[in-house]
Amino acid sequence: MNHQKILADISARKFSPIYFLCGEEPYYIDLICQALEKQVLKEEEREFNQNVYYGLDVDVSDIIAEARKYPMMAEYNVVIVREAQLLKNIDNLEVYFSNPVKSTILVLCYKNKKLDKRKSGYKALQKNGTYYENKKLYxxxxxxxxxxxxxxxxxxxxxxxxxxxxxxxxxxxxxxxxxxxxxxxxxxxxxxxxxxxxxxxIGINKEYNSFELNNALGHRNIVKTNRIINYFGRNEKKYPMPLIMGNLFTHFSKIIKFHYVQGKPRAEQAAFVGVHPFFLKDYEIASRNYTLKKLVDIVDILHNYDLKSKGVGNSNPSNSELMKEMVYLILH
Incomplete structure (x- = not known):
């Protein structure tokens, strides 16, 4: 079941007795959990009928005991377990998954992991509760x-x-x-x-940012590139060199990838390079401006200056000067 359907059911007060929320993207896990936390009970009902635990600090037996309690002057008893991936002996919850209390809503936030689908606990969840699993977006x-x-x-x-x-x-x-x-x-x-x-x-300078730097380098615009690098150098706290290095390595790696799919359908190019189709024209220009041999040299330059920025073989402590040197070597 996808997150839209789960959220729509919650809004319509169509609740499941168990929500097992797992996967690589915590945003949707938190979104569903927050919806349940705010929408199941009225504010005045939560003091006695809504409890939040953390996986590192609670035992499975305590969760089961809490889930088997009946609500006090409310329709539901809500039990939320954050960081459930840190629970010990989580397989022991199978006994509750097989026979949940209908007046309880048990929410397990199992981040960056997923349940072993070969085990009977997963089958019990599928039968008696809601199992939600997601993947991180590229x-x-x-x-x-x-x-x-x-x-x-x-x-x-x-x-x-x-x-x-x-x-x-x-x-x-x-x-x-x-x-x-x-x-x-x-x-x-x-x-x-x-x-x-x-x-x-948001605080993104419309003229001086990583996106504009990539664009200037791809178009081999020397004046614009130097203007951006000089600005970064004057604002090192906001534009730290490790962040810039990571961005440049990713950008030039994508230009290398584009070289291998020139002439292919646009959808295939976008999927292989890992960019939105709208920006393929920029990579097409960059691939004309940089041969594969030059791109391999650039990756080597980036590696060397990444080491220098960390103090390896570098007597110059200024990251600003290092960036200027590095960009000069990339462009010439």
Whole structure:
């Protein structure tokens, strides 16, 4: 069952006696758990009928005992176990999975892992509860997620600006959701999320960011690249060299990949390179500007300057100067 269906059922008060929430993406696990935490009981009912435990601090026997209690002056008894992946002897919950109490809603947040589907506990869950499992989104899927997330809230954003947010925030959906929340709180529904809006509420400089650096390097725009690098050098705390190095390695690795799928259908190119199809034209330009031999040299340059930034074979303590040297070698 997907998270949309589970959330819709919760809103309609169609509850399951057990929710086993697991997988690589904690955002949706937290989202479902929060919905249950807020929507099952009224605020005045929660003091005696809603208990939250942590896997490291509780025994399976205590969870079962709590789940077998009946509610006091409420319809449900809610038992939430956060960090359930840290529970010892979780297989012992099978006895409860096989015979849950209908007036209890047991929620297990089992992050970054999944249940062994060969065991009988999984089969009991499938029969008597809700088993939800997810996978982490690939980075090239994040811009579409941002677009959909904002669209559901009544906002509009271009693919380019969604990618800029992705380049800056990475693939942590919880963090992205929090940052987008700042925009949603301050702009009216129907608004378009522009670069100025992103700069004001998320703090991404529309001219000086990793996305623009990648673009400048890909187009071999020496003036723009140096302007961005100089800005990064003056703001090292906001643009630390390890973050920039990781971004550049990923970017040039994708240009290398593009070389191997030139002439292929666009969908195949996008899937292989790991980018949104909208940006394939930028990689096409970059592949014309950098031969495979040069790209291999660039990867070597990045590796060497990554070591230098960590103090290996480097007598120059300034990361700003290192970045200037590195970019010069990449472009020439």
């Amino acid at each position: 980075e090239n899927q994040i811009p579409d997620w941002i677009n959909a997330h904002l669209g559901q809230a009544g906002y509009h954003i271009s693919v380019r600006n969604a990618l800029m947010i992705t380049e800056f925030l990475g693939s942590d959906l919880s963090n992205i959701s929090n940052e987008l929340g700042k925009i949603i709180l301050n702009l009216p529904q129907g608004a378009t999320i522009t670069e100025d809006v992103i700069e004001e509420y």
